[in-house]
Amino acid sequence: MPEGDTVFLAATRLRAALVGQRLLETDFRVPRLATTNLAGQSVTEVVPRGKHLFLRTDGGWSLHTHFRMQGEWHLYRPGQRWGAKAHEVRVVLRTAPWVALGVRLPVCELLPTGEEARVVGHLGPDPLGPDWDPDEAVRRLRGAPDLAIGEAVLDQRLIAGAGNVYKSEICFLRGITPWTPTGEVPDLEGFVALLARLLRANRATGNQITTGDPRPGRGRWVMERTGRPCRRCGTPIRMARQPSYGTDRPTYWCPSCQRGQGPPS
Numbered sequence: 001m002p003e004g005d006t007v008f009l010a011a012t013r014l015r016a017a018l019v020g021q022r023l024l025e026t027d028f029r030v031p032r033l034a035t036t037n038l039a040g041q042s043v044t045e046v047v048p049r050g051k052h053l054f055l056r057t058d059g060g061w062s063l064h065t066h067f068r069m070q071g072e073w074h075l076y077r078p079g080q081r082w083g084a085k086a087h088e089v090r091v092v093l094r095t096a097p098w099v100a101l102g103v104r105l106p107v108c109e110l111l112p113t114g115e116e117a118r119v120v121g122h123l124g125p126d127p128l129g130p131d132w133d134p135d136e137a138v139r140r141l142r143g144a145p146d147l148a149i150g151e152a153v154l155d156q157r158l159i160a161g162a163g164n165v166y167k168s169e170i171c172f173l174r175g176i177t178p179w180t181p182t183g184e185v186p187d188l189e190g191f192v193a194l195l196a197r198l199l200r201a202n203r204a205t206g207n208q209i210t211t212g213d214p215r216p217g218r219g220r221w222v223m224e225r226t227g228r229p230c231r232r233c234g235t236p237i238r239m240a241r242q243p244s245y246g247t248d249r250p251t252y253w254c255p256s257c258q259r260g261q262g263p264p265s
């Protein structure tokens with residue numbers, strides 16, 4: 001599941017492969033861009049911002065993609081067999097050394113580079129961004145004191161980059177339930193600092209390890225561990241749904257290790 005660190009890693013790989021390369025052929029498989037052609041332009045930069053990614057060209061264009069739940073970027077050598085189904089491919093960018101494939105990207109649009117702020121200007125501070133501002137993240141979170149911390153962490157206007165994995169894991173690590181009102185979270189500065197550390201620790205791999213143990217099945221405290229014993233106290237981990245942008249997302253917690261209110265019954 002893409003989170004800020006996943007997008008950061010994708011941007012790192014795309015940057016290494018494409019920056020400085022001329023686009024030989026572009027194929028946009030979304031209706032709005034069906035006639036768009038960037039061939040002849042060169043890739044100048046690939047920039048992650050929260051869960052958004054911008055691929056900029058020297059023609060002054062930015063290809064904006066958002067990963068949501070399913071999106072991926074793949075890189076192949078020319079002639080190499082694709083590991084994506086044709087109907088899932090949204091964009092194909094061909095350069096001499098690499099073919100980049102945007103797969104299952106729910107957002108794929110082109111805009112002038114100068115207008116990137118139009119789609120990400122609302123985002124809160126990004127722990128993986130060059131301008132990370134933890135004090136501003138704390139200030140924005142404090143501005144939503146009644147919002148459950150598990151919802152606040154996913155609200156990209158307050159702090160950018162975290163998704164469902166980090167939501168559950170950070171609440172476990174800080175010993176509070178995801179339903180704790182943000183205004184009642186003790187040491188919000190420490191909460192934000194740890195979330196930033198987790199995202200940064202995983203940006204080179206995208207593995208979303210929070211326990212420090214990279215072995216298969218050991219990387220997380222509570223995420224997707226419903227009914228299994230808490231790694232600290234042995235209490236069965238629980239799961240309940242919590243709203244996020246109009247959908248209910250599974251949220252995991254240890255009812256012994258984490259203090260505060262539980263899910264609304």
Ligand SMILES: [Zn+2]
Pocket residue numbers: 230231232233234235254255256257258
């Ligand atoms: Zn526990």
